[in-house]
Amino acid sequence: MRRKFLKVLLNSFSILIIYPYTLIYAATKKIINKNLTEEQKEILFNEGTEKPFTSALLQENRKGFYHCANCGNKLFSSEAKFDSGTGWPSFSEALPGAFKTKIDYAFGMKRTEYHCAKCGAHHGHVFNDGPSETGKRFCNNGLCLIFKPST
Numbered sequence: 001m002r003r004k005f006l007k008v009l010l011n012s013f014s015i016l017i018i019y020p021y022t023l024i025y026a027a028t029k030k031i032i033n034k035n036l037t038e039e040q041k042e043i044l045f046n047e048g049t050e051k052p053f054t055s056a057l058l059q060e061n062r063k064g065f066y067h068c069a070n071c072g073n074k075l076f077s078s079e080a081k082f083d084s085g086t087g088w089p090s091f092s093e094a095l096p097g098a099f100k101t102k103i104d105y106a107f108g109m110k111r112t113e114y115h116c117a118k119c120g121a122h123h124g125h126v127f128n129d130g131p132s133e134t135g136k137r138f139c140n141n142g143l144c145l146i147f148k149p150s151t
């Protein structure tokens with residue numbers, strides 16, 4: 001009985017700590033691009049994940065920059081893109097200041113979520129198993145990105 005009470009108490013505390021943070025984070029998110037599809041909104045604002053191997057950007061090999069589909073913020077250079085074999089567009093590094101991160105525990109895993117520093121929209125997760133010298137693998141939903149080739 002006492003143990004159960006302690007457990008409930010601890011859970012209440014974690015909600016007190018996590019909930020305000022979630023509210024603050026939610027307040028930074030805003031839809032800027034009015035032409036986003038329902039699928040894009042689900043990923044960008046509800047931290048959804050697109051089906052692997054569905055993004056046309058997997059085959060994109062031109063030089064240029066990848067921008068946030070919501071606000072247009074410049075996020076990645078084509079120089080950092082690589083084929084990770086995971087089925088999602090992958091990058092070894094982001095442009096400076098492009099993203100902010102938070103730790104998420106969805107699916108019982110501790111992962112580092114990242115979102116656009118300008119509009120707060122979710123883009124993907126970053127892992128420490130990248131093949132290049134940065135050691136990073138930014139695993140990005142293709143639907144969150146707009147590619148603009150260099151001219």
Ligand SMILES: [Zn+2]
Nearest residue numbers: 068071116119
């Ligand atoms: Zn953005």
